[in-house]
Amino acid sequence: MQSIWEFMHLKTDNKASRSAAIFSWSFLLSSMDSWSISYKHWRGAIPFFKNLLEVKHESTLIGAKQALGLIFELGCLEKFEGDTSVAEEFDVKNILKESRVPEISVKVGKQILSVNTLPQQIQLNFLKRLLGSGFVVHMKENELLHDVFKFKPEKRQSGRELYVAERDEAAIKLFVPDVRREESFHRIHKSQNSIFVKARTQIRNKNRDIKGEEQWCSGD
Known part of the structure; x- marks a missing residue:
């Protein structure tokens, strides 16, 4: 200085x-x-x-x-x-x-940054001249500038899930020797403890819940 x-x-x-x-x-x-x-x-x-x-x-x-x-x-x-x-x-x-002027307003995205004191007006005008077209980007992302001008940028809201699959499918690929093919098939597809049966049961339960929600919504 x-x-x-x-x-x-x-x-x-x-x-x-x-x-x-x-x-x-x-x-x-x-x-x-x-x-x-x-x-x-x-x-x-x-x-x-x-x-x-x-x-x-x-x-x-x-x-x-x-x-x-x-x-x-x-x-x-x-x-x-x-x-x-x-x-x-x-x-x-x-x-x-x-x-000085009563207030200076600058558009930052969809928000308005307003300053009404001479020190802040001087700071704002100086930074606009210094940063040029990059001023808006800095105002959105630079936490130091947020503190200086008491500016809180809007946070991007993550949208709700727009698509929900109507049906889920599970596929399991296993190598089964020929000598044990019939026994293995029964164990994989029929046994209540098999991975395939558990996955299929979870999918059915999920689809049942989805249908229940759809019926409830259609009844309003």
């Missing part, structure tokens, strides 16, 4: 780079608590951004307004003021009126 601050103060004709730096600086500032902001790092920020309001570059102008509005909302103006008093450096009401 300090490096971005130093870059913003460089004399350069590349206004696009400076405006990008302003948005990045505001994005980082928006994630900070006022108590953690140093008194010495950002002294003079208010007059610096106020002077940028005279620059004829739309992106820089928007960034400067947002930065001033954010500084005021953090509630620690003394950490950002310059040599003169804050009241003399800028009109708070006018800056806030031009730097």
Whole structure:
């Protein structure tokens, strides 16, 4: 953040780079608590951004307004003021009126993400510019963004079973020597303990249950 601050103060004709730096600086500032902001790092920020309001570059102008509005909302103006008093450096009401909107809404799938605080507006706009078309995907899957924006994506509901087989069949292939074929056939097909008979009984019971449900449903 300090490096971005130093870059913003460089004399350069590349206004696009400076405006990008302003948005990045505001994005980082928006994630900070006022108590953690140093008194010495950002002294003079208010007059610096106020002077940028005279620059004829739309992106820089928007960034400067947002930065001033954010500084005021953090509630620690003394950490950002310059040599003169804050009241003399800028009109708070006018800056806030031009730097924020009541609410920003973005469609994420079938849901709507809404933010109504300036820090979150700055974060949302920055991430949209950074991620481009991938923003929606990240909002659906990135748990960090869910925490930042207090967003709960809809979970995909697994559909109910649409198809139930009307009839199940079981087949068992066994190798039976010729000398014991008749005895084995009886044991496999007739014995109550055989695997084949047990499987056939389970299938019959299942089909009976299905028919019972169908009759019950048709009687409503």
